[in-house]
Amino acid sequence: MLKRAFCILSISKNSFAKGSFGNDFSIIHFKSLSTTCRCFQELTQSSVDTLDIDGSKHLPKQRSLPIITSRKLEYVSQYSQPKQAWLESLETVDENKIGLIDLHPDVFGAFPRIDLIHQNIQWQKLYKKISYETLETRAEKRGGGRKPWPQKGMGRARHGSIRSPLWKGGGKAFGPRGPQSYFYMLSNNLRVAGLCSTLSIKFAQNNLHIVDSLEIPSDDPEYMEDLIDTRFWGFSVLFVDDTDMMPRNISLAVQDLPSFNLMPTYGLNVYSMLKHETLVLTLAAVEKLEEKLLYQLHRTERQAKFRLYQ
Amino acid sequence: MKYVERLMPQLTVPEVPKHSSYPTPSGWVPPREEALSLPYQVRRTKNHMLPVYHEQTHQNRHCVHIRKVEGDIWALEAALKEHLQQLYPEKQLASQVHEVARSIRIKGHYIHDVADFLISKGF
Numbered sequence: 001m002l003k004r005a006f007c008i009l010s011i012s013k014n015s016f017a018k019g020s021f022g023n024d025f026s027i028i029h030f031k032s033l034s035t036t037c038r039c040f041q042e043l044t045q046s047s048v049d050t051l052d053i054d055g056s057k058h059l060p061k062q063r064s065l066p067i068i069t070s071r072k073l074e075y076v077s078q079y080s081q082p083k084q085a086w087l088e089s090l091e092t093v094d095e096n097k098i099g100l101i102d103l104h105p106d107v108f109g110a111f112p113r114i115d116l117i118h119q120n121i122q123w124q125k126l127y128k129k130i131s132y133e134t135l136e137t138r139a140e141k142r143g144g145g146r147k148p149w150p151q152k153g154m155g156r157a158r159h160g161s162i163r164s165p166l167w168k169g170g171g172k173a174f175g176p177r178g179p180q181s182y183f184y185m186l187s188n189n190l191r192v193a194g195l196c197s198t199l200s201i202k203f204a205q206n207n208l209h210i211v212d213s214l215e216i217p218s219d220d221p222e223y224m225e226d227l228i229d230t231r232f233w234g235f236s237v238l239f240v241d242d243t244d245m246m247p248r249n250i251s252l253a254v255q256d257l258p259s260f261n262l263m264p265t266y267g268l269n270v271y272s273m274l275k276h277e278t279l280v281l282t283l284a285a286v287e288k289l290e291e292k293l294l295y296q297l298h299r300t301e302r303q304a305k306f307r308l309y310q
Numbered sequence: 311m312k313y314v315e316r317l318m319p320q321l322t323v324p325e326v327p328k329h330s331s332y333p334t335p336s337g338w339v340p341p342r343e344e345a346l347s348l349p350y351q352v353r354r355t356k357n358h359m360l361p362v363y364h365e366q367t368h369q370n371r372h373c374v375h376i377r378k379v380e381g382d383i384w385a386l387e388a389a390l391k392e393h394l395q396q397l398y399p400e401k402q403l404a405s406q407v408h409e410v411a412r413s414i415r416i417k418g419h420y421i422h423d424v425a426d427f428l429i430s431k432g433f
Binding site: 077078079080111113114115295297298299300302 | 346
């Protein structure tokens with residue numbers, strides 16, 4: 001028997017509210033399921049295996065209504081409500097929704113700061129840049145040690161060397177000098193705000209999809225293309241998972257398709273999110289991102305004066 | 311163990327403990343629920359303080375900077391100016407609304423009046 005864990009209701013006083021009015025504010029919430037992808041698969045996979053008569057493991061059973069769950073969100077302000085998103089699956093080409101989950105408003109519903117996004121992109125482009133341009137000065141140019149003609153009496157302009165900046169073929173006075181780095185670090189808060197703004201923009205523009213895991217039934221690139229065409233997920237898709245060890249099938253399917261890319265959470269950045277039209281996060285990736293970004297938004301500043309880049 | 315734990319550094323800012331009466335001895339007042347009904351909101355900082363700052367340039371240019379404004383920012387600016395004009399009728403008030411950064415700057419040394427106004431609204 002499949003446990004219908006989502007039907008249990010419980011009254012809780014302190015689940016979402018933060019602040020002093022927690023005692024007066026009681027809300028009813030669904031008992032939260034464990035939200036790792038494996039747990040969802042355990043819930044649904046048992047029903048899949050029992051129907052596996054003709055050996056086609058690619059067709060999951062007709063699911064019942066999507067599971068509506070609540071996740072435990074921390075640091076939720078009294079002024080904002082959690083955002084909600086569909087939990088989808090990549091097991092079929094057609095769209096199938098497994099459930100509906102809550103997203104943190106400070107991470108996925110932040111105010112879109114376009115100026116901070118621009119700063120983040122500029123930083124990402126520039127901090128790696130090393131300019132190798134060099135131009136020789138008059139001292140480095142070959143020749144030019146002798147005075148070309150006497151100071152007076154020639155009727156010509158007075159010169160000291162044939163390699164001065166005035167001369168054709170002469171050195172450059174204040175030109176680019178050798179390898180120059182454009183390295184700088186954007187402060188922590190700006191980078192965090194850039195990530196939160198970009199995630200919020202992706203969510204608001206319906207370009208964010210949350211998936212239980214990146215497991216797909218076949219390693220055929222056509223499967224991936226069909227899936228993305230059917231769901232209108234855009235020209236380019238960025239799949240983000242919790243770890244950097246990706247499942248075999250999706251790695252093979254996507255490796256020759258340049259506009260679909262796989263990425264772990266530690267590689268998530270503003271430039272990549274904007275470069276790809278659609279962002280697909282696994283549930284584990286959402287949990288990890290929220291945990292990290294919320295920690296940055298709420299951490300103590302004890303070591304601020306000892307940090308190199310603040 | 312609790313004597314050891316309270317000496318260890320905390321990574322995130324904890325929630326404010328419940329007090330028997332407000333304001334606390336340091337003057338801290340918690341945000342109230344009635345503030346949710348207004349068209350604008352001013353969110354507290356991660357250290358549970360009001361996001362109102364005094365900025366001074368040169369010896370005599372004072373500004374009040376209000377950050378983290380949500381909702382109708384122009385309505386908050388109008389309400390603030392009206393309140394300050396009542397307190398100081400002979401003064402001219404200049405203000406700047408930064409819609410992208412969600413902040414308001416008011417020229418003048420009115421930080422305490424602005425803070426009292428926001429606390430009276432329940433933020």
